[in-house]
Every structure is written in structure tokens, then in C-alpha cells.
Amino acid sequence: MNKGVTRDRIVTAALDLLDEKGMDGVTVRALATRLDVRPSALYWHVRNKRELLDEMGTAVMRRVGSALSELPPGDDWRDDLAAFASVLRAEFLRHRDGARIFSGTRIADPEVVRVKEFWFVRWTACGVGLSDADDAVDLVTAFVVGFVIEEQEHRQSAETDPARYSLAERDAWLGGDAPLVKRAGHLHDHGDQRFERHLDIVLDGLAARLKV
């Protein structure tokens, strides 16, 4: 009944492995075991490990694309970009170290490209310049990547090493020479509301350029 090791099954199993064991756990041999097959068998379906990693990234980006195309179109570029940012973050958060691992992946997946074309058509119709529109998508992407890398790093090391991000430990480590940095640490929030706030700042900056 395991007859039928397809490229798709390999990629799915690899993503499961990533979530369970982390990046170091995604080995060709562990993958083979999980698919009930010998390691060398995988090389019939996939050229090498690098190609497997690319395929995993593509799968994630495909999800981003289809999640976006199922969403009702926003009222303007700002709505569209806000939706894009949220969906991208959500898909990164689904997988351990998702932002770091999948950020390099060619975002030029067909699904995502189709959505982008759709945006460009509507935005330029509203008077937004094409290269400004292109800048906007890339800038939001960069922001989300950077934000979620930090977010996941923080979450994950909070699990494995709770002391590392405890405020008390931090205060002690900082000593007496940095009172404002210390106070800022206590004001620091996390999660969705922080993301929305920072995203709004980026979109505010874009508004200055994109407005006709």
C-alpha cells in the first residue's frame, strides 16, 4: 500500500518531519524511513536534497498564493498588501523556522505570480506606478520575513530555554548602565498586535509614495 512514493508525498513527509524534529531532523534517511523505503529510492524522485528543500519552499508559497486567491479582493492596495502580509506570516508560522528556511525560496511560483498580476492591474488603474507597486510588494515581503524570523527565534528559544528571554534574567544581565533599554524591554509586546502595528507603519510609509 506504500507503492506510490510520489514527489508530493515526499514533500509532505518532509514538512511533517520539519515540524516534528526541526531542520536538523529533515534528513534523507529519516525521510526514507518515514516513507517505508530505502534512502536511495528517493533519488529516483528527487535530484538531491537541495531540490527537495526548494520543493518544500514552493509548496509553502503555493499555499500563500491559493489562500490569497480565496480571499475577497480588498478595496485598495493597502487592503491587498495587509492581507498578503498576514497570510505570508501565517504560512511561515505553520512551520518550525519557517521564515528563515523558506524566505529564500523563489516567490515566483505560478500561483503567486497570478495574484501579483491581478494586484498590479487594479493598483495601476488607480494611478499607482508599476515600479512603486513592485517596490511595495517586495518591501512588505522583506518586512514580514524579518519580523517572523525574530518572532520564531523568540518563541522557539522560549520553549527550549525559558530563562533566555525572561525579563528578570535580562535585567540582571543588562546591569545598571542601560536603564532605558531595560525599561523598553518591559514595554515590549509580542504576537498579532505587534505585527499589525509594525505593518501599519510600513504601509504608512508606502502610502506617501503610492498616493497619486
Added chain:
Amino acid sequence: MNKGVTRDRIVTAALDLLDEKGMDGVTVRALATRLDVRPSALYWHVRNKRELLDEMGTAVMRRVGSALSELPPGDDWRDDLAAFASVLRAEFLRHRDGARIFSGTRIADPEVVRVKEFWFVRWTACGVGLSDADDAVDLVTAFVVGFVIEEQEHRQSAETDPARYSLAERDAWLGGDAPLVKRAGHLHDHGDQRFERHLDIVLDGLAARLKV
């Protein structure tokens, strides 16, 4: 004369190895060979590979901190953040895959913390709220990380696989269904001027919140 394998020499050699061979080339064994010593010897100086990686990241962040403290202080928060962004990008660019590898690293290095305190003192004196100031530093950091990851990914695969980012190949791949995406690709620039432009957008967004 090789008597004296210190933690510092290990980290320096590891960074050299990273630049020459890439991330996969940074192995404990290659490092030992380069230091003219047996692999197990390194474990006297360093707990494990993870600790070595952390140490590499700390070294990079220390450079960011000292580069900043040697710079003349800017006129306002915007100058300071622009300088920070440029220095951070420059240090990431010094090392292969620098942004991806070192982005997770505790930025809470003493040197960097000292610079941050200095900023906070001056900015809050100008009426900027402390938590806004903290947001600003983190937001700029996230942007730089995201921007440079994309930038390095692009540069490096342009070296190893020139076809991958050729416009002609891209146009062919896109087909006829995405004319705007295709045109946008031709308008797309790279390097310093792109960075400065995107950074300005982020700073514009921040200006709306930070101004008294």
C-alpha cells in the same frame, strides 16, 4: 607556533571558512584542519557547534556595535536609524548568507546595547516615546534582515546559476498571462540605491509615529 588555539582564533577561522566555502563548509573537522589540530581538540574550547555558531553571530554583531560607536552621532533619530541600517547591511554583506545565518543571533551584545541606550536617551529627550523608539529599532532591523536575505540570495544564485535570474529566461517562464509582472521585472533595480529608497519608505512610516 600554532600553540594557542583560542576561542577567538576558532571564530575567526570559522568566519573565513564560511566566506570561502559557504555554510555547508563550516564543519568542525574542516575547522580543525585549518587550525592544524585534531577535531576533538576544539571541544576543549567550545561546548558544541551550536555554541560556535552563536559565537560567530556575536562577533558580527560586535562589529556592528563598534562601527556605530565610531560614527559621529546623527542630528536626530532618523539619521541614527539610517546609519544603523547601513552598517547592519554592510556587516551582513561581508559574509556569505550573512543575513540568513546571523539574523537570529541575540542582538543583545554589550556593544550594541550601549549604542541603543545612547539613542534612547537622545530620542526621548526630543519627545519620542520609549516604546516607539524600541519599535523603531526592531522594525528597521526586521526590514534590513528581510532585504539583505533577498539581496544575498539573488547575488549568490546569480554567480552559481546565471540563467536563474536572467530577464529573458524569466520572461519566457512567465508566459503571456502576466504582462505587468513581466514589465515590473524590467523596472526592478538592485543594490545601494534600492536599499536607500526602501529604507526611506520605512523611515517615512516611522516619522508619522515618532514626531511629537
Added chain:
DNA sequence: ACCTGAACACCGTTCAAGT
């Protein structure tokens, strides 16, 4: 204090051979 030697339990990848 600092390093070697030898071992252990792993890796990714290739390729002839099987079915």
C-alpha cells in the same frame, strides 16, 4: 591545561543489480 587517538552513531549520494 591542552591535545591526540580511537571509536560511535550518524550523514548525502552513487550505482549496479533486482523486479
Added chain:
DNA sequence: ACCTGAACACCGTTCAAGT
């Protein structure tokens, strides 16, 4: 067409033993 078996050249890490 799809998979196994066996091999190759690697990994990180531990630990007794040397100096």
C-alpha cells in the same frame, strides 16, 4: 518504471589516554 544493497566519503561528539 521503480526500488534495493552495498559502498564511499563524509559528519558531530565523547572520552580515555597522553604531555
